[in-house]
Amino acid sequence: MFTRVARRAFTTTRVNPYKVTVLGAGGGIGQPLSLLLKLNHKVTDLRLYDLKGAPGVAADLSHIPTNSKVSGFAPDNNGLSQALSNTDVVLIPAGVPRKPGMTRDDLFSINASIVRDLASAAGEAAPNAKILVISNPVNSTVPIVAESLKKKGVYSPNRLFGVTTLDSIRASRFISEVQGTNPTQEHVNVVGGHSGITILPLISQTKYSNMDKATKDALIHRIQFGGDEVVKAKDGAGSATLSMAQAGAVFANAVLSGLAGERDVVANSFVDSPLYKSEGIDFFSSPITLGPEGVTKIHPIGEISSEEAELLAKAKETLKKNIEKGVQFVNN
Template identity: 75%
Template sequence: MFNRVARRAFSSTAASNYKVAVLGAAGGIGQPLSLLMKLNNKVTDLALYDLRGAPGVAADVSHVPTNSTVKGYGPEEEGLKQALSGADVVIIPAGVPRKPGMSRDDLFNTNASIVRDLASAAGDYCPKAALCIISNPVNSTVPIVAETLAKKGAYDPKKLFGVTTLDILRASRFISEVANTNPTQEKVSVVGGHSGVTIVPLISQTTHKGLPKDKLDALINRIQFGGDEVVKAKNGAGSATLSMAQAGARFAGSVLNGLAGEADVVENSYVENPVFAKEGVKFFSTPITLGPEGVKEYHAIGETSDLEDQLIATAKETLKKNIEKGVNFVEQTSK
């Protein structure tokens, strides 16, 4: 069984020099994410891009006294090319946020086009970079990026990541509230995808597998649909941004630790994964070890309960449709 979750995003003091680009840096996720990446001691060159506002975010963040330079770019004067050129890690939170009553899939048409175009640019200007996809719906946008890069001959499955870390953070927090424990000590592996029923928290692999059924069912549902709490609480003004920024920064920090050759850097991520590939599920989130080439090792899901087996079966069927939707979008919109 393997359910370790890395907590190493900002732990190393080893000298490493990396360029990180944030695409969508002036948005609700992008701004706090940019600040958190400025605090990462492995980042020496931080490039912030957005259609508008990125230079202002860069100027603001640049005053934080850490050892990195920050530059902001817009679409003018080949700003996207400048932001991406030489990047080691690209984080993409660009897109429109959810509104009340809107599912992640409702965002598809708008965000799919944004992600496709940014992926195409990454394939042109930093084809060796690790790409961390936050833009929803992740279950479909990651296949969109894969297909877009593949058409350019620039797809490396070991360097394309769907960021599902927010589900991990929520699981740790929510289970601590049920069990009255310290959330920083709770480690919960969440597998599958990053939307509703595709999110499968493996509670049976924690020390709380004996939860009463009613509490267990409520906990799983809250982890799967926790984002709705934020959308509702913000009264239509946005979705999860601050917690998502923390999740993105943690995952990107782990990617950087892996690139730097640190040992035992493990995170869950939605990647091209062999675990259910024979069943037609090309992408699936499981624990992976990160290394200098991206994914170093894929880990098995581990022992699961009967309930979790049912949840995984449901997730697989939904993911097949989500993945197909992303692939078809690229096929239908290819220039």
Template identity: 65%
Template sequence: MFAARAVFAAGQRRAFSASARNLSKVTVLGAAGGIGQPLSLLLKMNPRVTELALYDIRGGPGVAADVSHVNTKSTVTGYEPTPEGLASALKGSDVVVIPAGVPRKPGMTRDDLFNTNASIVRDLAKAAAESCPEANLLIIANPVNSTVPICAEVFKARGVYNPKRLFGVTTLDVVRASRFVSEIKGTDPKDENITVVGGHSGVTIVPLFSQSKHPDLSSNDKLVNRVQFGGDEVVKAKDGAGSATLSMAMAGARMTDAVLRAAQGEKGVVEPSFIDSPLYKDQGIDFFASKVELGPNGVEKIFPVGDVDAAEEKLLEACLVDLKKNIAKGVSFVAANPAK
């Protein structure tokens, strides 16, 4: 209990310090990858980011040199792929974004990525827990339903777990939903506020069209399927050359911006995220994606799922079955393969 209070108090001090200075260091782990490069560029263009730290197992300094020429005020540093380089990249960071990992190929599910990406995320989480335990940790590396619990277990093992600062980035699901709806309805995507809950893979992605301006769309099975499996559409179109990188980078940049806006004092910042959530803990599901209000200390408020129609109720039932397995897989991995 004392350790938890100490972490919380330290987080409060750090949030106040970052807000008072209006300075924000953002670290990208996996900065030279398909998501990492466009994400780094978008973050360089964000005026709320004053220091950008880029790390990867290869190519980090090169990406940093390239991005550093963009004429915005923030500084950019690339770090060597050594334990010391990783620690330096993380030290003093306010937000750590982890897009590291291998991309999907045609025929692969996000779970197929597990064996490779689980170890990568575990080791990066260990480094973050040691070098910047108070930072907001944004996980993009798939499968998010399992990698977020992996991070939680690593932080717990080191006594620095703060559930308010761990986020699975599910922003792309609502981005896709709003875009797909706009295509059907002939509207501007920015005017389409679609709630998406659950997780971040396949049937665990549950769009709640009944809560939008177009409740009729909840019976549109083709649309629901497209939101749930939009990533497969990109993997197939790229014909083995990668997965959703550019749209995911945009989603990661949007989520990072939301966290920074809230940290710097903006009120009413709401984004979806896969977090340690009380919504379905009574069913043994410790993580769930829903709308989250952000604040200086991370998660400020977790919004309930709300009213759903009969079709969405069935989608939620299927979601929870898979989600429970995905979460357990991440927890079991760390138990069997603890970070050294």
């Protein structure tokens, strides 16, 4: 699904012009993400915002000869509102990175207020924009954005997305390493959430469903906790920034493809979903179809094995708590 969309990202085909805003463009994810968006010919107006550094990043990127204007904004002179004004797509990678020993949920107390304030600003300046949340913990920050937009009276479930694409591209890479195959030809349906055991790669739906249990368990664990590898390898100097930037760019391209009216654009994302609302889980990641208005269809997760059903049950327990935590943060 993702590879099909990704291959179209850098073609020279004439497309509709779209305005895209990156909030947190000066950070470890924001800078490479902004670069990838500058190379996407669907983006003709790229706005970069951060507390510091965004004008410099914009000046740097502006020298790249693609058909897009790049502007950098800082907090002064109403910069946040200017960066968001009438934009089509907003990406939010703003926040602090994970450090050794931290989980995505450990980041909550720091990143929650950052995301809340940016969401409120987007609700005022770009009420119709598609909002793509990258800031961790996504399981909680997406509900925070939803509640913040509700307070502004502009919440639309089909326009809010939690970017879980990193789990999908990791799954493609990791399963290809196990099988000795080309990762660009692999796809794993990764559902649930975007943190630890809430990440559920459905190996039973791949052509490797008969993989031996030990190998499969190790693969699932690596997909769920792949971010820890990067944090450890960077020795406290950062978390997954480059791979997350690629994931954000791939999903942003899928959203832009949907906006452009391309057919059958399907990707996985953490969205306001009916799949498990009866169990009190208002958000869930599964395949969705994207169109001009955002989400046009939410697909069920499909048939799963008994082992995956057990993992799903555990994932939902944690996911429900994560979602409630985000909702309570805004409402309290």
